[in-house]
Amino acid sequence: MTSNPARPEGCTNFKLRQLMRSVGQHYDAAMQRAGLKSTQYSLLSHILKLGPIQPNVLARSMRMDASTLTRNLRPLADAGWIVIGAGTNDRSRSISITELGRQKREEAQHHWKQAQETLNRTLGVERVIALHALIDDSLDLLSTLDTKTEE
Numbered sequence: 001m002t003s004n005p006a007r008p009e010g011c012t013n014f015k016l017r018q019l020m021r022s023v024g025q026h027y028d029a030a031m032q033r034a035g036l037k038s039t040q041y042s043l044l045s046h047i048l049k050l051g052p053i054q055p056n057v058l059a060r061s062m063r064m065d066a067s068t069l070t071r072n073l074r075p076l077a078d079a080g081w082i083v084i085g086a087g088t089n090d091r092s093r094s095i096s097i098t099e100l101g102r103q104k105r106e107e108a109q110h111h112w113k114q115a116q117e118t119l120n121r122t123l124g125v126e127r128v129i130a131l132h133a134l135i136d137d138s139l140d141l142l143s144t145l146d147t148k149t150e151e
Contacts, residue, residue: 023119026115027112029115030112030115031111034104034110036104040072040076041108041112043062044082044097044104044108045105046062047082047095047097048097051094051095054092054094055069058095073095080100081097081098081105083098
């Protein structure tokens with residue numbers, strides 16, 4: 001008698017999207033109190049930590065495609081929270097956070113912390129830690145895939 005190894009049931013992509021929608025709605029509701037979307041908070045946080053930074057480096061660090069990054073930076077620049085200026089040469093750009101952006105991010109950080117603490121309580125800290133580790137490991141493994149050549 002041969003045993004059948006356990007196999008995942010259902011579509012992994014669909015399950016991850018369900019989880020992302022649920023988690024995203026939770027964080028978006030918290031960020032809305034500061035007048036931001038959760039993606040805008042993440043961008044401000046990354047720019048604060050890494051900036052001044054070139055757009056391609058920021059996109060890579062956030063695992064985001066360049067056109068999506070450009071589209072998401074526009075409202076931040078329009079609000080005066082970031083500045084997109086000249087880089088080290090004629091063809092490069094540099095993104096920096098402004099004082100207004102630092103203040104907005106600080107205001108939003110309080111709401112982010114509340115959202116994170118609520119998620120930690122709801123799911124349990126151990127599960128959140130395990131989820132982070134599983135996500136990080138999965139991202140590392142998936143980074144070896146060349147999705148353009150897959151059929």
